Amino acid sequence: MDLPETMTAVGVDQPGGPEALRTVERPVPRPGPDELLVKVAAAGVNRPDVLQRRGFYPPPPGAPDIPGLEIAGTVVDAGRGASHWIGQPVCALVAGGGYAQYCVAPVGTCLTVPEALAMEEAAALPETLFTVWVNLFERGFATEGEWVLVHGGTSGIGTMAITLGRLFGLKVIVTCGTEEKCRRAKEIGAAATINYREQDFEVEVDRLTGGRGVSVVLDMVGGDYLPRNLRCLGEEGRHVSIATQGGPRAELNIVDVMRYRLTLTGSTLRPRSIAFKSAVADELKRNVWSFVESGQLRPVMDQCFPLAEAAAAHARMEAGDHVGKIVLLP
Structure with a gap:
């Protein structure tokens, strides 16, 4: 499919409070070998994103500076060895880049989203x-x-x-x-x-x-x-x-x-290797994913915000009033 050259994402001008988050235009990333390009339908908000925004948790080497560690959406492009994923609905653990319209995810950390699960729920699962x-x-x-x-x-x-x-x-x-x-x-x-x-x-x-x-x-x-x-x-x-x-x-x-x-x-999860995270994904497929497919395992959802309101999502997380997961919708 034809992909746009640029996309809307959320970046951090300078470390600070929720107001430090800004919508920005960035090039649409391209997947490398064993990587997928996901058109993001929803992205989870997590405490490490808050720490990154405040300047206390920089992305690991090679990861995007865009916050966001979990996404759900549809695969629209793939690198070498992964083209059979195109068109599949997936959720994925990523090292960064989730607060955007498109995000690259390693094949190994992707899980297929069952039909019964809404994309915003799927995005609230991986992290x-x-x-x-x-x-x-x-x-x-x-x-x-x-x-x-x-x-x-x-x-x-x-x-x-x-x-x-x-x-x-x-x-x-x-x-x-x-x-x-x-x-x-x-x-x-x-x-x-x-x-x-x-x-x-x-x-x-x-x-x-x-x-x-x-x-x-x-x-x-x-x-x-x-x-x-x-x-x-x-x-x-x-x-x-x-x-x-x-x-x-x-x-x-x-x-x-x-x-x-x-x-x-x-332990900390974000800096671990793709090989380690892929091994964990395999264990989840064997031991846990059947509960997701049957509807027995669903995330507890708090509130969804438009991507442009990422600052409000962070403010809610820091206020501590939420119960369950906060999600952004590009």
Whole structure:
């Protein structure tokens, strides 16, 4: 098909607040070998996009400077070895470039969108699905019947952890900042909720688990939450860090780590290789995608914004009032 030479995208003039986001004209990218050009129908908004806008999370080498780590749309062009994808509806994890009318995606990180899933829902899946799968199940080794503590229960990550946990037989406890968010988390499928503004989550975890503690903590706070999280873990417990919204430094009692044989781990997804992300996509196809196709796994949606209103989407995310995923519609 004939493609335009330029497209509308969202760029960052200078690091700053949501107002730093501007619509810009950029050349339409061209796919290389084993890459697809996707006409973007929807793009997910994630916390790393906010950090990039503020100047704290630069794109990895070779990635576009346009924000956006997940997209959904139709393949309109393909590089060598991938032409059979043209015309297919896909969602994809990308290293950047999602806030645009067109985006290049590696073949390996693309997943076919089933007919029952709207494009805005499909765009809200990859970043949180890849992140939760890698960190909760691969690094955290969560298995059926275990108690899991997840902070930020109504965030995109939190709601995905609840949903996946329910499908795989986990008992997910989440922390939230209001009673309304606790109620929503329960509706989504959390086994228990803790209002961290009114309750001590250490005390509540101890009560809920009968003093045994949880098997896994999935933490996006860091800072002074780390020692508190470790006190929530039972024997052989695993602590998985995926962000440091509360700060990158913490003190811990190494004796407790030794005594209870705890494991501390964590990861970041964006800088990982295409080969790694493609391997994760293959695991999701084998283990999870049937739940998407059957309608059992859908993202929790908050609000959709036009691409030109990306600043408003970021403002909503930073305000912390959202439940689930925020999505841009080019």
